[in-house]
Amino acid sequence: MKQLYFYSRLFFCSCLLYGTSSKAQEKTVYPTAAESDPVKMGWMVGSPPPENRILRFEDGSFFEFPGLRWSVAHMRQFMPTTNVSRGLGPSNPLQEALREDIGGVTFIPLGEKEPMTWEESLQKTYADGVIILHHGKIVYEKYFGALTPEGQHAAMSVTKSFTGTLGILLAKEGIIDERKKVTDYIPELKKSAFGDATVRQVMDMTTALQFSEDYADPNAEIWQFSAAGNPLPKPKDYKGPKSYYEYLPLVKKKGTHGKAFGYKTVNSDVLGWIIARATKKDVATVLSERIWKRLGVEQDAYLSVDATGTPFAGGGFNLGLRDMVRFGQLILDNGFANGYQIIPKVAIEDIKKGGNKNAFAKAGYPLLKGWSYKNMWWITHNEHGAFCARGVHGQVIYVDPKADMVIVRFASHPVAANSANDAYSIPAYHAVAKFLMKK
Amino acid sequence: MKQLYFYSRLFFCSCLLYGTSSKAQEKTVYPTAAESDPVKMGWMVGSPPPENRILRFEDGSFFEFPGLRWSVAHMRQFMPTTNVSRGLGPSNPLQEALREDIGGVTFIPLGEKEPMTWEESLQKTYADGVIILHHGKIVYEKYFGALTPEGQHAAMSVTKSFTGTLGILLAKEGIIDERKKVTDYIPELKKSAFGDATVRQVMDMTTALQFSEDYADPNAEIWQFSAAGNPLPKPKDYKGPKSYYEYLPLVKKKGTHGKAFGYKTVNSDVLGWIIARATKKDVATVLSERIWKRLGVEQDAYLSVDATGTPFAGGGFNLGLRDMVRFGQLILDNGFANGYQIIPKVAIEDIKKGGNKNAFAKAGYPLLKGWSYKNMWWITHNEHGAFCARGVHGQVIYVDPKADMVIVRFASHPVAANSANDAYSIPAYHAVAKFLMKK
Known part of the structure; x- marks a missing residue:
């Protein structure tokens, strides 16, 4: 488990792309915004940069504060990405009335x-x-x-609102039926927590999941999800799921759907999967x-x-x-x-x-x-x-x-x-x- | 060496981003353009795609024909990249007079x-x-x-002409002096083949380098260069250079500079380094x-x-x-x-x-x-x-x-x-x- 934890930490998700609280972190005294200014710190400047100013994906340094302040504006330099094209037309200008x-x-x-x-x-x-x-x-x-x-x-996690907006857009167009079962779109989720959930429950994160996003806990499910989604080659002895779609069917249920809000990233990825299947x-x-x-x-x-x-x-x-x-x-x-x-x-x-x-x-x-x-x-x-x-x-x-x-x-x-x-x-x-x- | 070769093959350079001939390949009979159409073949379509239609970075499959026909239009999905921004202004329209x-x-x-x-x-x-x-x-x-x-x-390798154009642009502006020694810009190259070469020789690839780009030869230097530049974590027993800038000082000389054209990718990367240092x-x-x-x-x-x-x-x-x-x-x-x-x-x-x-x-x-x-x-x-x-x-x-x-x-x-x-x-x-x- 320790190795999985370390492996996960290598990934950007190690890196807390999600959101809950981490009490341990809150007690630490951090440099101020001015003190940690990424330009003043000189991250990744030089050919090559000084060794202590290089941020790397593989050792997780790219996502450790204060280096992460540079990385968040350069994520594609650390990992594979896919383009969201604006097309080739003109942009719609933003008017200014500065105050x-x-x-x-x-x-x-x-x-x-x-x-x-x-x-x-x-x-x-x-x-x-x-x-x-x-x-x-x-x-x-x-x-x-x-x-x-x-x-x-x-x-x-602002990403989730984009995914959710696509979800309700497609629902109102009749391309997705929010009253249906998740498994009507994704039969692979039959045995998972999502097996008896509705699309609407996923869209509002009222599914009941055994899925901890406590980053301080090496056994939290978020690390397994993170490891699955890590684009780096898996360690030789790694036996777990090797992609988001291999992980999601393994999510276990805890409680009753529809009763309580539970902020769990995997809901957004299930919705993304539904969108992909439907479209x-x-x-x-x-x-x-x-x-x-x-x-x-x-x-x-x-x-x-x-x-x-x-x-x-x-x-x-x-x-x-x-x-x-x-x-x-x-x-x-x-x-x-x-x-x-x-x-x-x-x-x-x-x-x-x-x-x-x-x-x-x-x-x-x-x-x-x-x-x-x-x-x-x-x-x-x-x-x-x-x-x-x-x-x-x-x-x-x-x-x-x-x-x-x-x-x-x-x-x-x-x-x-x-x-x-x-x-x-x-x-x-x-x-x-x-x-x-x-x- | 075999492992280095395999590791290199994992990388996109494994993948022949450069250009010389490979006689072995030329004898093979390949599917035609129509037969290997990447859209018709359905690469990376589905959520997830069928296993035999997934192209991966880590096993090199993304760069094996015919899959590479899809990959060349989606390179960023396989590796980290850095943006070359156009800025936010309007584009300069292309006029049409189709025939x-x-x-x-x-x-x-x-x-x-x-x-x-x-x-x-x-x-x-x-x-x-x-x-x-x-x-x-x-x-x-x-x-x-x-x-x-x-x-x-x-x-x-069309990239090289962009790099070369930047080089002559900066030379004509006086920011780079093409008559200078490479080492006037990059002292780290003192002991390498580039130690007594001029910037001009690099720009025209008339440096005399012991650097084979024969992809069929696992001992060719191109594989070592490729392994150095591979963004994936290095294998545990890997002792070689871990970046382009760590590799280039290791290039050995073979012959006399200025006598013959020798198409070697490392010249472009040395020029890129000079551009980076000068600017x-x-x-x-x-x-x-x-x-x-x-x-x-x-x-x-x-x-x-x-x-x-x-x-x-x-x-x-x-x-x-x-x-x-x-x-x-x-x-x-x-x-x-x-x-x-x-x-x-x-x-x-x-x-x-x-x-x-x-x-x-x-x-x-x-x-x-x-x-x-x-x-x-x-x-x-x-x-x-x-x-x-x-x-x-x-x-x-x-x-x-x-x-x-x-x-x-x-x-x-x-x-x-x-x-x-x-x-x-x-x-x-x-x-x-x-x-x-x-x-």
């Missing part, structure tokens, strides 16, 4: 008493880039560290054809793949920040953008109305009281009806319909858990929304 | 008596895509197999900043990288066919395109005038009589002053100044040697040129 006064907006971090400014929150959360759209125009756009406007950044195309291709080629994005995006070429639908998406905000605006605008009704309005409505709050409450997130989870989006149910996509190092797509605002942020927080940055993020987004509504 | 009559143009293949049509030559050479520009407009554009207009294809940026970044962001291309391109992130300047470039033809037209137009003098005119003149024919003749290419090699371009010295970039599976950028014509072709010929397709390519290009000049 200098946003940086000084203040808020009280959750559980604290002293106010903090929006600008300070970006340092606190190790932001690599932030864009705010208000009434569809850019009012704020900043880049830090290794990210540039023309770069791509690991979205990690006869892989998730990267579907994402390209259905959204990326229609949205007027500026850049191709990409997904990491396992050794058999299967895209990692639960956490492998990488994209430009300006394109991520276009996607956020698409959701805000009920699926219409660039002259196309890209996503049916009813699909967006299904996201916005949210999921089962009681089921969500059972998952016990102390900072997310009253939230729900629907179609792989996190729904705040706050006074603005805001909802978001969340990545484990602080990546976010935050959509606030009442304020007509979208915030996107890439980040590389040292702690792989949203609980580490939520206190400085959630009230900050809401404060900016209220500020923009006043003006 | 249906080109397909029927006939020519006599070298060493044969019966004529063949242009269209037939595309099947014969396993073309994946072809564009012909005449007077700067597209007169012919076709895609086959796994390549689409929005796809990228492995350029393999303090890696070749992918220089290529992006100097050319890709100015040329008005439609797509980002990419380079494969070794385990330390060094781009493979001798064979790792992948790009769209339409962008490759823009680059060819840039060279034809003396370095001017999209409103920019991207490459100094004197740099293009230095390519066009060609290199030392006597030095070239010593390399003994029976089908390339009277040719020369300059700045990593192949110069035909034919009546049109044509010159070209050549990749080992039939990739080409063919520039004919007199006919004001550029032909680009991606291909995946089963034989990894231009000698296998030259007879059906070189006279075909010239016949099309003459045909276009008549009209």
